Amino acid sequence: MKAKNSTNYPDRILEMYKTMTLIRAFEEIAEEAFDAGLVNGSIHQYIGEEAIGTAVCANLKRSDYILSNHRGHGHAIAKGADPEAMMKELLGREGGTSGGKGGSMHIADFSVGMLGANGVLADGLTMGVGAAQALVLREENAIVAVFVGDGTTNRGPFYEALNWAMIYKLPILFVCENNTYASSTATQTVTAGPGPVARAEAFGMPAFDVDGNDVCAVDEIAGTLIEKIRNGHGPHFLHARTYRIKGHISRDKMLYRPEGETEAHLVNEPLLKCKDWMIKNGIKQKEIDDISSMAYEQIKEALEAAKNAPFPDKTLTYTDVQDLGNPYLGGSS
């Protein structure tokens, strides 16, 4: 793992390790909750990809925006959403980030600039363009980061968004999280050309490739690109190579995956890599273990709190639909 030579760097890495561990704990405990029948819908886990969201968001301010996708738990935690409110959302309880209306694929926390996970692929890209236009119009010194999966780079709106962002030199960082799969399809089998970097470069957009499992490497490049974007140099593209360690959704048995493939990738997973670096750089094993146990403790408590939270009252079905008009049946009641 590569890291900057700065003296305060170990602290920054510890901080990022903390976030990554919190995400990992959240995803593992969410799966347990799912298996126990506590989660109403399905969950897309971010396990193995934690370094990307963590390091990108470590370079963002609260006033910056992110737009996420269906695999959004990690992005939300990294941007500062409260894991307890998120767990309540997964369980469909009062106090959830969306009050129980949205569930796993619709986690958002506008108070920290997390403008939403999304159930429809690529819509975050075009909305990210709009959010950037708004920042320009409002003369805010803030930027937008949009997370997009490798498979989604084959949808048309991806190109529309990149082209548009480039024309108007919008303050956006596009982050492509290449975990090599799109559901049960190996993305390469349905994707032409040399890859996402070349696709972004075709629009004249500066595009960079990084080992997405190396939190320091992502931190360094994201920091540089975000700085440029803040200074008015327009959109940038970051392609982060990683691997989806779990199934597409938690109950996916991954029968389409070659035997041994997952195991081969486990040696490269970002938490392990980060731990190795910390040990080599003099951080005590106990300090690392403490971070981990605190994270799991925090998420276990979040799950307990979620389990104890009441279900939203059924009358809330009819709130927050729109200002005008009656949402009840046929408008009669």
Place this chain on the structure above:
Amino acid sequence: MTNNKMTHASAVREGLAEEMRRDPLVWALGEDLSTAHGGTSADQYRGLIDEFGEKRIVNTPISENTIMGAAVGAAVAGTRPVADLRMADFAMCAVDELVNQAAKIRYMFGGQARVPLVVRQAIGVRKGGAAQHSQSTEAWYIHTPGLVVVAPATAADAKGLMKSAIRADDPVVYMEHKDLWMAEGEVSEDPEELVEIGKASIMKSGSDLTLVSWSKMALLSLEAAKILEVDNISVEVINLRSLWPWDKDLVYKSVSKTGRLLVAQESVQVAGFGAEISADVTENLNDQLKTHVRRIGAPRTPVPYAETMENEYRVTTERIIEKVKELMS
């Protein structure tokens, strides 16, 4: 020929496979189709890639516009594509190709071309599916001139309608219910047993009230009718199967007999297909009606996630029973 018990997913797969054997120009395209031996498409395409190869089971990139557009292009160019958009919610990404192209090409080009395609898009509330994975959009397409719309309720319907949809020369929107994919039913082995588009079926005959519905709601309606027998209310349950065209003859005949009509739909009630059926029956059979036509459907809200709200949103057997009793009193 015997009947076999199988899931809807398998029934549709068999229907598709039979038609692919019958006509070498039938083919399927969609995301994750060739990895169906364990992918997210579960049983629907299992094994088809092995039998028919990559030219006829085309695993597509995540490119909804091109899946739909390619199906249209391939249909006018002499083949019979079955495009799978997975869910009605994602199919919205390609509404343009379906509504502006597939539905209108025959007409605006003065009958020079036909667009014999099937587009599969799943509807219905799936537990915890929430706002973007649980929508039922049949009314959008029934409203669109040029399109045929079908929505099976039983495994036999699922297979028979798929076969008819593939053989039809019109573009057919084939809407299957996510909750029914794994539901089992009796299905004929006869490759020539089709379900005619435009023909409804009577699931249970009755004399007091006609209950019209489709897709999963037809099964709930049947359940409600059986329970209502205890109260001596005799409900005739019509499973529409085909939404455009719909079987007016059968519905009129039934309503003429019972004098009462309730339409049950899972989708948003406002401006839904139930409104069309109600208006049509009211306009044409007013003198035969003993009481006002009624509808039951979802509120005009997005589909909520939490169990409590999702249950409030759903049209249930109990709510259908309540509505029938209201109509009978």
